[in-house]
Amino acid sequence: MTTQHGRISILGLGAMGRALAGALLEAGHEVTVWNRTPGRAGDLVARGAREASSVMEAIEAGDLTVVCLLDDASVRETLAPVVPKLAGGTLVNLTSGSVRQARELxxxxxxxxxxxxxxxxxxxxxxxxxxxxFILYSGPRDVFDQVAPALGPLGRPQWVGEDPGFAALYDMAALSGMYGMSAGAAHAVALVHAEGGDMEAFRHEVLGPWMERMLPFMVAGADVSETVPEEYNPAMQATGLENILSASGEAGVPAELAGHLRTSLWGMRRAVLAAG
Ligand SMILES: NC(=O)c1ccc[n+]([C@@H]2O[C@H](COP(=O)([O-])OP(=O)(O)OC[C@H]3O[C@@H](n4cnc5c(N)ncnc54)[C@H](OP(=O)(O)O)[C@@H]3O)[C@@H](O)[C@H]2O)c1
Structure with missing residues (x-):
């Protein structure tokens, strides 16, 4: 496969597939696209992409096929009729799914x-x-080494292991971290709003700088053990968390928005018990 300006086929022209095709065109690749519902390739064709009228035609036009559909079931449904003819070909699946689905696929x-x-x-x-x-990839290292230069224009390629489930695993785990932070930010803003604070000033002058400052500590301190480093002082942390929960109750912020605080409080209480 030519890595600088190779022939790449994209299956799926949803919001993400279209962005992938656009980035590859921008980088000078020869791009062929296919989508279940025709008529979504217009601007990509105007930018130089070729629209295939069938999945097999698209795959045959590329040295490498990138699949970006809704879910695992749509990947299976789309590729089942052609998979016996794909021996020796190279295929990268960027469709989200579970770890088990990725391994089975x-x-x-x-x-x-x-x-x-x-x-x-x-x-x-x-x-x-x-x-x-950046894009996480998992599976055979030699396949990664073959495709990484061609797919670099999508985002920094990062190989996370031979286990084909690991890209999905790290992706979902990272998203879980992000949603936890979102839940915390939503609770923080609700609290300030409920007590009549200036939400814009709070967002930009307090919450943003504070979360940015604490991010490296959150990431480094994330652990599965029940032990809490001594400098964290779990008894003090538990009292602090109880204060935030009280403030939240006083402000009438819905209890479900404070769920992450309760999870942290249980963790601190367990750490206090474990320390004796
Ligand atoms: N958008 C994001 O921010 C984002 C970020 C990271 C990862 N992803 C992942 O990227 C993938 C695509 O996301 P998207 O944002 O492009 O979604 P989307 O805009 O909803 O597009 C879904 C695509 O899947 C196709 N599709 C759905 N069911 C199908 C089936 N049974 N057979 C064949 N094609 C089918 C759709 O084709 P039709 O046009 O025919 O319906 C469309 O091309 C998802 O797995 C998503 O989790 C998305």
Whole structure:
């Protein structure tokens, strides 16, 4: 496969598939696209992409096929009719799914002799191809080494292991971390709003700088053990968490918004008990 300006086929022209195709065109690749519902390739065709009228036609037009559909079931449904003809081909699946689905999908493709990689996109459509975007890949290292230069324009390629489930695993775990932070930010803003504070000033002058400052500590301190480093002083932390929960109750902020605080409080109480 030519890595600088290779021929790449994209299956799926949803918001993400379109962004992937656009970034590859921008980088000078020869891009062929296919979508279940025709008529979504217009602007990509105007930018130089070729629209295939069938899945097999699209796959045959590329040295490498990138799949970005809704879910695991849509990948299976789309590729089942053609997979026996794909032996020796290279396919990268950037469709989100569970860890088990990714492992089973890899086994399915490998059973047909397809060189296969699973991926997880750490970007949204508008940030694909921009600085800071990165894509997790897992599966055979030699397949990664083959495709990484061609797929670099989508976002920094990052291989996370031979286990084909690991891209999905790290993707979902990272998203879980992000949603936890979102829940915390939503609770914080609700609290300030309920007590009559200036939400804009709070967001930009307090919450943003504080979360940015604490982020490295949150990431470094995330652990599965019940032990809490001594300098964290779990008894003091538990009292602090109880204060926030009280403030939240006084302000009438819905209890479900404070769920993450209760989880942290249980953790601190367990740490106090474990320390004797
Ligand atoms: N958007 C994001 O911010 C983002 C970020 C990271 C990862 N992802 C992942 O990227 C994947 C695509 O997301 P998206 O934002 O592009 O979703 P989307 O805009 O909803 O597009 C879904 C795509 O899947 C196709 N599709 C759905 N069911 C199908 C089926 N049974 N057979 C064939 N094609 C089918 C749709 O085709 P039709 O046009 O025919 O309906 C469309 O091309 C998802 O797995 C998503 O989790 C998205």
């Amino acid at each position: 890899a086994g399915w493709f490998e059973g047909y002799g397809v060189r296969f990689l699973s991926g997880g996109i750490m970007a949204v459509p508008s940030t694909v191809g921009t600085e800071g975007a």
